[in-house]
Amino acid sequence: MHIVDGALSSPVLITGAVLTVIGVFIGLKKMDYDHLPLVGVLASVFFIASYIHLPLGFSSVHLIMNGLLGILLGWVAFPALLVALLLQVIFFGFGGLLVLGVNTLNIALPAVIIYYLCYKGIRHESAKVAAIWGAIGGAGAIIITSLMVAFSLALSGESFVLAAKAVLPAHIPIMIIEGFVSYAAVYLIHTVKPEFITKDAH
Amino acid sequence: MTYSNKPMAKVDTPLIEINNLSYAYPRRGSVLKDVNFSLYESERVVVNGDNGAGKTTLLHLIVGLKKAKQGDIIGFGETCKTEKEFNKLRAKAGLLFQDPDDQLFCPTVLEDVMFGPLNLGFTKQQAIEKSLQTLKDLGMQGFESRITHQLSGGEKRMITLASVLVMEPKVLILDEPTNALDEKAKTRLVNVLQALPQAMIIISHDKLFSDKLATRQLNLKDGLLTEQLAATVAVA
Amino acid sequence: MTYSNKPMAKVDTPLIEINNLSYAYPRRGSVLKDVNFSLYESERVVVNGDNGAGKTTLLHLIVGLKKAKQGDIIGFGETCKTEKEFNKLRAKAGLLFQDPDDQLFCPTVLEDVMFGPLNLGFTKQQAIEKSLQTLKDLGMQGFESRITHQLSGGEKRMITLASVLVMEPKVLILDEPTNALDEKAKTRLVNVLQALPQAMIIISHDKLFSDKLATRQLNLKDGLLTEQLAATVAVA
Amino acid sequence: MSQGLEHSLTSWSGQALKHQASWIDDIDARVRVVCSGLFALVVVSSQHFVPALLGLLCAFLLVKSSKLNIKRTLRRVVAMDLFMLMLICVLPFTTPGDPIFSVFGLTASWQGLLHALLITVKANAVLLVLFSLVATMSASTLGHALAHLKVPDKLVHLMLFMVRYLDVISQEYKKMRRAMQARAFVLRTNRHTWKSIGYLFGMLLIRSVERAERISDAMKCRGFCGRYYLNDEMKIGRVDVVFGVAFLCFLVLLIGLNIDDLFK
Ligand SMILES: Nc1ncnc2c1ncn2[C@@H]1O[C@H](COP(=O)(O)OP(=O)(O)OP(=O)(O)O)[C@@H](O)[C@H]1O
Ligand SMILES: Nc1ncnc2c1ncn2[C@@H]1O[C@H](COP(=O)(O)OP(=O)(O)OP(=O)(O)O)[C@@H](O)[C@H]1O
Ligand SMILES: [Mg+2]
Ligand SMILES: [Mg+2]
Numbered sequence: 001m002h003i004v005d006g007a008l009s010s011p012v013l014i015t016g017a018v019l020t021v022i023g024v025f026i027g028l029k030k031m032d033y034d035h036l037p038l039v040g041v042l043a044s045v046f047f048i049a050s051y052i053h054l055p056l057g058f059s060s061v062h063l064i065m066n067g068l069l070g071i072l073l074g075w076v077a078f079p080a081l082l083v084a085l086l087l088q089v090i091f092f093g094f095g096g097l098l099v100l101g102v103n104t105l106n107i108a109l110p111a112v113i114i115y116y117l118c119y120k121g122i123r124h125e126s127a128k129v130a131a132i133w134g135a136i137g138g139a140g141a142i143i144i145t146s147l148m149v150a151f152s153l154a155l156s157g158e159s160f161v162l163a164a165k166a167v168l169p170a171h172i173p174i175m176i177i178e179g180f181v182s183y184a185a186v187y188l189i190h191t192v193k194p195e196f197i198t199k200d201a202h
Numbered sequence: 203m204t205y206s207n208k209p210m211a212k213v214d215t216p217l218i219e220i221n222n223l224s225y226a227y228p229r230r231g232s233v234l235k236d237v238n239f240s241l242y243e244s245e246r247v248v249v250n251g252d253n254g255a256g257k258t259t260l261l262h263l264i265v266g267l268k269k270a271k272q273g274d275i276i277g278f279g280e281t282c283k284t285e286k287e288f289n290k291l292r293a294k295a296g297l298l299f300q301d302p303d304d305q306l307f308c309p310t311v312l313e314d315v316m317f318g319p320l321n322l323g324f325t326k327q328q329a330i331e332k333s334l335q336t337l338k339d340l341g342m343q344g345f346e347s348r349i350t351h352q353l354s355g356g357e358k359r360m361i362t363l364a365s366v367l368v369m370e371p372k373v374l375i376l377d378e379p380t381n382a383l384d385e386k387a388k389t390r391l392v393n394v395l396q397a398l399p400q401a402m403i404i405i406s407h408d409k410l411f412s413d414k415l416a417t418r419q420l421n422l423k424d425g426l427l428t429e430q431l432a433a434t435v436a437v438a
Numbered sequence: 439m440t441y442s443n444k445p446m447a448k449v450d451t452p453l454i455e456i457n458n459l460s461y462a463y464p465r466r467g468s469v470l471k472d473v474n475f476s477l478y479e480s481e482r483v484v485v486n487g488d489n490g491a492g493k494t495t496l497l498h499l500i501v502g503l504k505k506a507k508q509g510d511i512i513g514f515g516e517t518c519k520t521e522k523e524f525n526k527l528r529a530k531a532g533l534l535f536q537d538p539d540d541q542l543f544c545p546t547v548l549e550d551v552m553f554g555p556l557n558l559g560f561t562k563q564q565a566i567e568k569s570l571q572t573l574k575d576l577g578m579q580g581f582e583s584r585i586t587h588q589l590s591g592g593e594k595r596m597i598t599l600a601s602v603l604v605m606e607p608k609v610l611i612l613d614e615p616t617n618a619l620d621e622k623a624k625t626r627l628v629n630v631l632q633a634l635p636q637a638m639i640i641i642s643h644d645k646l647f648s649d650k651l652a653t654r655q656l657n658l659k660d661g662l663l664t665e666q667l668a669a670t671v672a673v674a
Numbered sequence: 675m676s677q678g679l680e681h682s683l684t685s686w687s688g689q690a691l692k693h694q695a696s697w698i699d700d701i702d703a704r705v706r707v708v709c710s711g712l713f714a715l716v717v718v719s720s721q722h723f724v725p726a727l728l729g730l731l732c733a734f735l736l737v738k739s740s741k742l743n744i745k746r747t748l749r750r751v752v753a754m755d756l757f758m759l760m761l762i763c764v765l766p767f768t769t770p771g772d773p774i775f776s777v778f779g780l781t782a783s784w785q786g787l788l789h790a791l792l793i794t795v796k797a798n799a800v801l802l803v804l805f806s807l808v809a810t811m812s813a814s815t816l817g818h819a820l821a822h823l824k825v826p827d828k829l830v831h832l833m834l835f836m837v838r839y840l841d842v843i844s845q846e847y848k849k850m851r852r853a854m855q856a857r858a859f860v861l862r863t864n865r866h867t868w869k870s871i872g873y874l875f876g877m878l879l880i881r882s883v884e885r886a887e888r889i890s891d892a893m894k895c896r897g898f899c900g901r902y903y904l905n906d907e908m909k910i911g912r913v914d915v916v917f918g919v920a921f922l923c924f925l926v927l928l929i930g931l932n933i934d935d936l937f938k
Contacts, residue, residue, distance in 0.1 A: 004758065004797040005718050006718050006792070006794075007761070007797075024829070028828045031828060033831075033900050036828070036832060036902075037835060037893070038883065039835075040832055040834075041835070042882060042883070043832065043835075043836045044839045044843045044844075044882070045878055047840060048844050049875060051844075055867075057863060063871075063875075065875070072879075083829065083832050089801075089804065090805075090816070091686060093751060093754055094754070096714075096718075096800055097710070097800055098718050158769075159786060160768070162764055163764050163768075181868050181872040181875060183872060184868065184872025185873070187876075188876035188880075189879060192876075192880055193880050
């Protein structure tokens with residue numbers, strides 16, 4: 001999921017960085033100082049989500065959960081994910097510094113798209129229906145993310161096209177898992193604390 | 203009640219045995235030093251100790267949630283080393299956590315109680331039946347569709363107890379079960395625990411509570427586990 | 439120590455007065471019913487009550503973090519209704535939260551302690567001086583550049599106390615300050631609190647702790663706040 | 675292996691990577707951040723092996739002098755290099771050029787192999803410099819440095835909040851995870867596992883939101899009125915200037931090597 005430094009071409013890097021800056025700018029505009037604790041705490045939960053490794057056959061995958069983050073935070077997902085990814089690069093070596101823009105865009109833009117797609121559905125009064133929208137959001141975010149990763153690779157040169165083609169099928173199991181996990185998470189939130197979803201986080 | 207009424211092969215083999223167990227936290231230094239301990243059938247052992255003495259650590263070591271650098275844990279006759287062995291042990295030794303909130307993660311009570319049986323491989327239908335029965339045995343019928351997060355402290359404690367008992371453990375391990383309970387809930391818990399047939403290891407800061415339950419009292423201090431001398435022993 | 443040594447105009451006007459306060463949570467029903475209470479200068483009032491009795495709720499109502507549907511809160515002679523009025527009250531009535539982690543949100547100790555004075559309008563230089571002085575008064579000098587989340591439980595508690603005291607409140611409101619403290623840290627806290635001149639409202643489950651500090655004990659039960667009859671009163 | 679990964683990550687709580695005190699710790703945080711940023715820019719845009727390899731060499735020297743725990747540092751880099759290995763396997767076959775060998779009708783090219791190696795060198799160089807210059811300070815120092823570098827205030831405070839509560843929340847996560855384990859829960863590839871993890875995650879979210887409410891309350895109690903403050907003075911000293919200038923000279927050298935037509 002994290003692309004490393006050196007692989008992508010400069011136009012892709014620059015486009016990614018510019019779009020991320022715009023996204024972060026919109027996110028920061030939408031975020032009051034009063035919401036900082038909430039956003040900070042939620043961002044940490046998603047940071048921790050990426051620690052959770054689930055077994056998949058002989059290997060394992062970690063959760064991304066950007067769909068759910070998008071549903072909860074909307075545009076604020078951009079700054080939240082930028083900070084999370086920055087910390088992951090510096091202290092864990094996941095990804096790279098110059099591709100930070102592209103990586104953030106690839107994860108945060110799907111989150112925002114999902115926010116608009118599932119905004120209504122997630123607020124449905126039936127927990128089951130809301131959870132299905134949660135699952136769609138969770139799985140959908142992964143599809144969009146993997147498409148975007150594939151595009152960033154393919155646009156960087158002929159030689160990456162094969163790698164780009166491999167990205168999509170590699171993400172299908174992750175997509176399924178995230179769908180189920182998001183379903184359960186939304187179902188739980190909806191039963192236990194519905195006001196958390198129904199009232200806007202920002 | 204119906205828990206574990208099959209007799210053990212021999213009464214004098216300990217259910218759980220700990221030999222020369224030592225443990226240290228990375229930055230804090232040694233917490234347990236060379237601890238030895240055996241739990242026999244139908245005993246209720248209370249472990250006393252100050253805050254931070256390492257009681258919780260000891261319990262977590264017993265069920266393998268932390269791995270000791272030194273020492274053996276023998277559960278039901280088998281030495282446990284690997285995660286797989288400990289997992290088998292955990293099905294027979296139910297641990298009640300210090301903070302009920304940490305243990306309840308499902309939306310409704312029934313789902314939470316079902317979680318254990320499902321892990322043990324029961325079908326959904328069986329798990330539901332078992333759970334309802336256990337709730338009933340504890341006098342918590344009618345709670346199954348309540349939302350865990352909205353229960354009171356005492357109710358949460360009873361539900362965590364149910365979610366451990368439903369797995370029909372041979373040993374119950376309770377980490378400060380009376381924590382944050384009021385008097386009424388405490389009395390209720392004592393009555394429930396006294397009626398259970400399982401052997402127990404109990405941590406409690408509450409003198410009255412432990413005196414009512416204990417058949418043997420131990421003391422954990424400076425990393426050493428010693429028999430408490432002035433033990434007041436209840437009728438087993 | 440140097441806190442609030444200006445004498446009040448009259449000793450018999452209560453610092454904080456609560457009249458006919460009632461509160462109910464949406465789904466849970468009534469938690470407080472018609473509570474009356476006054477706090478006078480240099481009193482240390484301990485409020486006892488079971489879990490879920492509504493003690494924390496009461497404290498949050500006093501400083502206006504929750505708004506009562508019914509009843510008056512009169513702080514330092516002025517009835518508080520609006521957020522602005524409560525904001526003024528909060529500067530004079532320092533609340534210590536049940537969980538220190540909720541209260542220490544700045545990266546370093548000094549920044550955390552400075553947070554209050556800066557909000558009160560002091561300059562950065564003054565805020566630093568005040569904070570260092572307060573830390574020194576509490577025997578926590580040398581902690582200013584430590585990182586808050588790497589402190590131990592007892593240290594966290596002392597720093598939250600410092601961050602409240604630095605605002606020079608006239609009243610201290612403590613929500614289970616001994617929670618999760620070991621004996622040594624508790625003794626230290628008792629000594630510090632006994633030396634402070636402020637009036638206090640304290641919630642504590644710890645009988646020994648409250649007996650050492652209380653000049654008056656109240657009991658919160660079924661939403662009613664009553665004088666505890668068999669109160670053991672320490673020397674004020 | 676997944677268990678090991680999970681463990682090593684959840685124990686991070688904003689502290690610096692494990693290392694012994696070194697002269698790098700004395701350098702101003704801003705200088706370190708800016709230097710590593712520029713380094714990444716120069717090395718990643720290098721077209722040739724010579725500047726990239728020089729960069730990697732420089733990175734090794736910095737890792738050595740920052741006295742990082744070598745074993746742990748390597749473990750982090752290796753995790754990334756596993757990904758690179760895949761690239762090295764794929765790129766030679768997809769890049770046209772002089773053939774090395776061919777299997778199943780696919781031909782591996784020298785150009786592809788070199789390209790893959792160049793990417794590997796660059797990525798490793800950038801990471802190692804980040805580890806030695808930036809990760810040797812704690813995350814809150816990094817936040818302060820970013821604030822001084824005019825990164826938007828909200829972003830900096832967001833990062834500080836996040837670092838502050840990562841540890842608290844990961845403790846909660848670990849406790850709940852242990853409680854599940856104690857009830858004989860084993861991670862498997864099935865729906866029961868995914869549902870349980872979903873519940874765990876949802877519960878974690880709810881507890882965190884409730885905590886955020888309490889934090890907001892605590893801030894109100896201390897007269898919060900919409901402003902955050904940071905306190906620390908950062909001063910540029912002689913060491914900082916010397917290091918900064920030396921590092922810049924090195925970067926200029928790398929740029930020069932790139933412009934030079936020598937390799938064409
Ligand atoms: N993850 C950890 N890392 C470092 N030290 C720890 C960790 N967990 C616990 N400790 C320390 O180990 C000691 C023993 O902790 P433990 O929780 O076992 O005590 P306890 O006897 O259960 O106390 P309590 O009565 O408060 O529950 C304590 O001093 C604690 O600070
Ligand atoms: N946000 C809320 N929504 C609904 N009910 C709540 C809420 N917060 C608290 N309660 C309920 O109100 C009651 C009083 O809670 P409160 O936290 O004031 O109790 P407490 O006396 O402080 O208990 P403890 O000793 O556990 O701290 C409890 O039964 C609790 O379940
Ligand atoms: Mg304990
Ligand atoms: Mg309370």
